[in-house]
Amino acid sequence: MSIIPGETDDSVQLEPLFDAMVESMIVIDDSGIIERVNKATQAMFGYEDKELIGQNIKMLMPGSEQARHDNYLDRYHKTGNRRIIGMGREVQALRKDGSHFPANIAVGEIRTTGETRYVGLVSDLTDQRESEELALRRREEMVNVSRLSTMGEMAAAMAHELNQPLTAIANYAAASIRLLDKDPAHTDDVKEALQEIYDQAHRAGEVIRRTRNFTKTTEATRGETTLAEVVRPIRSLAELDTKANNIRLSWGIPADLPRINVDSVQIQQVILNLIRNAVDAMHDTDPEHRSISVSAKMTAPHQMRLEVCDHGHGVNGDRSGDIFNAFFTTKKTGMGMGLAICRTIVRSHGGELGFRKNDQRLGGGCGSTFFFTIPT
Amino acid sequence: MSTTSSKVFIVDDDDAVRNSLRLLFKTVDIDAVTFESGDAFLHEHDADWQGCIVLDIRMPGTSGLEVQKILSERGNTLPIIFITGHGDVPMAVEAMQLGAFDFVQKPFRDQELVDRVSQAMTLNQEAQESVTHKREVHECYQELTPREKEVMHCVVKGQANKVIAMDLDVSQRTVEIHRARVMEKMKARSLADLVRKAMLLDTEDQ
Numbered sequence: 181m182s183i184i185p186g187e188t189d190d191s192v193q194l195e196p197l198f199d200a201m202v203e204s205m206i207v208i209d210d211s212g213i214i215e216r217v218n219k220a221t222q223a224m225f226g227y228e229d230k231e232l233i234g235q236n237i238k239m240l241m242p243g244s245e246q247a248r249h250d251n252y253l254d255r256y257h258k259t260g261n262r263r264i265i266g267m268g269r270e271v272q273a274l275r276k277d278g279s280h281f282p283a284n285i286a287v288g289e290i291r292t293t294g295e296t297r298y299v300g301l302v303s304d305l306t307d308q309r310e311s312e313e314l315a316l317r318r319r320e321e322m323v324n325v326s327r328l329s330t331m332g333e334m335a336a337a338m339a340h341e342l343n344q345p346l347t348a349i350a351n352y353a354a355a356s357i358r359l360l361d362k363d364p365a366h367t368d369d370v371k372e373a374l375q376e377i378y379d380q381a382h383r384a385g386e387v388i389r390r391t392r393n394f395t396k397t398t399e400a401t402r403g404e405t406t407l408a409e410v411v412r413p414i415r416s417l418a419e420l421d422t423k424a425n426n427i428r429l430s431w432g433i434p435a436d437l438p439r440i441n442v443d444s445v446q447i448q449q450v451i452l453n454l455i456r457n458a459v460d461a462m463h464d465t466d467p468e469h470r471s472i473s474v475s476a477k478m479t480a481p482h483q484m485r486l487e488v489c490d491h492g493h494g495v496n497g498d499r500s501g502d503i504f505n506a507f508f509t510t511k512k513t514g515m516g517m518g519l520a521i522c523r524t525i526v527r528s529h530g531g532e533l534g535f536r537k538n539d540q541r542l543g544g545g546c547g548s549t550f551f552f553t554i555p556t
Numbered sequence: 557m558s559t560t561s562s563k564v565f566i567v568d569d570d571d572a573v574r575n576s577l578r579l580l581f582k583t584v585d586i587d588a589v590t591f592e593s594g595d596a597f598l599h600e601h602d603a604d605w606q607g608c609i610v611l612d613i614r615m616p617g618t619s620g621l622e623v624q625k626i627l628s629e630r631g632n633t634l635p636i637i638f639i640t641g642h643g644d645v646p647m648a649v650e651a652m653q654l655g656a657f658d659f660v661q662k663p664f665r666d667q668e669l670v671d672r673v674s675q676a677m678t679l680n681q682e683a684q685e686s687v688t689h690k691r692e693v694h695e696c697y698q699e700l701t702p703r704e705k706e707v708m709h710c711v712v713k714g715q716a717n718k719v720i721a722m723d724l725d726v727s728q729r730t731v732e733i734h735r736a737r738v739m740e741k742m743k744a745r746s747l748a749d750l751v752r753k754a755m756l757l758d759t760e761d762q
Contacts, residue, residue, distance in 0.1 A: 340641045343662040344570045351576030354666030358583035373579060380572050426616055
């Protein structure tokens with residue numbers, strides 16, 4: 181038999197082949213009337229054979245697709261413009277029970293004895309879509325986890341910074357109690373101590389406020405902004421880390437750089453991560469040379485580049501190819517996810533992440549410069 | 557308990573911590589002197605200071621541990637109490653191994669720190685007194701004539717005057733006179749007191 185009704189063919193074997201296909205195969209005439217369907221079609225759409233044959237193909241499309249379908253057919257008849265023929269296209273398909281599903285459709289044209297028919301191959305994309313969405317969710321989760329892990333690594337610095345005001349508050353409070361015990365009329369000194377307690381409580385609150393925004397679990401959202409704006413909220417957070425490690429941190433991010441369309445939290449995460457790595461790389465650098473500079477400039481008409489330059493131990497030449505791989509780490513603590521996630525984030529913004537060894541002439545431990553680009 | 561010249565020397569880079577500590581010690585009548593960096597402290601430091609040091613372990617510039625090492629090279633006798641933060645335990649352990657008196661973790665109970673500081677100041681005062689005492693005993697000893705020294709060594713060994721007289725080939729009466737001079741010059745109130753002082757000299761000779 182042939183897949184074309186009414187035609188006879190020597191290859192009788194085609195029928196089982198037709199029905200063995202995983203994809204739905206539908207043959208329609210040039211006015212869109214269904215002539216044949218295979219078994220997969222019945223399973224995919226939930227109709228019996230006889231419910232489909234003789235009906236217009238549009239019964240398998242939701243309203244929005246129907247109008248488009250009419251357009252395509254019309255245009256093709258008039259102009260021969262193949263909008264759909266031969267090409268795979270993603271559409272919404274309609275089941276008998278009224279539910280929609282994402283489908284890929286490829287249409288072929290069959291011309292026999294002056295008649296034109298079309299054969300459509302439909303594959304169900306539901307599973308593929310779900311796994312794509314799952315992968316996307318996983319990536320976002322990983323980005324969030326990595327952000328928390330960066331914060332975890334900074335916890336010592338944060339605890340130190342919180343301990344200062346807390347210690348002062350405890351001391352002032354203890355001193356006030358002792359003063360009042362000695363002489364309840366001793367209000368001047370106590371009032372002064374209370375003012376200090378008030379100030380220090382606000383100082384502690386400020387430390388927490390700086391970190392709170394950054395640790396929020398967020399969904400990826402892009403927006404137009406400037407690099408200076410992106411960096412502003414994390415400056416004090418980064419300084420907390422560098423100060424605790426006795427490192428000078430300098431910023432060179434011009435306010436007049438072109439605007440960029442980025443997910444601010446993710447870009448902040450990359451920058452903090454690069455600074456965090458620079459801090460770790462300088463554990464053995466002698467205190468005089470402990471400095472990090474963060475700077476940005478335009479390197480091409482539509483390309484901005486941010487650099488984090490340290491004076492640390494540098495990247496071991498043998499390992500330089502591995503450092504962007506997930507789970508690769510030279511640190512005693514750490515998951516080895518930092519740079520892998522940074523690279524994922526930068527690439528999803530259309531940029532590239534890289535590093536180079538610093539010039540020897542800079543003195544001290546010559547260190548490395550990590551950089552990334554963002555299109556403007 | 558502390559003498560008037562005994563003070564607590566506070567070294568901390570944080571203004572608020574430093575000032576609050578000064579106020580706290582004021583309320584318990586301990587004189588405090590504050591320094592905003594290890595370098596500032598080392599610059600002012602005088603070997604004659606008495607009391608104790610309260611030293612922040614984590615500071616920009618010269619760290620607390622470095623200050624401890626430099627002080628130790630200078631032969632410092634002031635007990636050091638370190639103030640440490642979260643996660644500084646390994647550093648605190650190192651400080652203790654290098655002879656720190658104690659450490660307290662931020663934020664600490666005021667009484668805890670005040671107690672440690674009082675103990676450290678007492679210890680320092682006792683050490684000072686013991687040094688002074690030793691020096692005095694030594695000075696007294698230097699006043700003895702060679703013969704008196706000989707007699708003293710025999711006396712503290714528990715030898716009777718008769719035996720000493722025979723050993724030194726002098727009369728018993730001469731031994732008695734020497735012995736009285738030794739007790740007088742050494743300012744010993746009793747034989748037991750003389751033995752104690754002789755032991756101080758021995759440990760010094762060793």
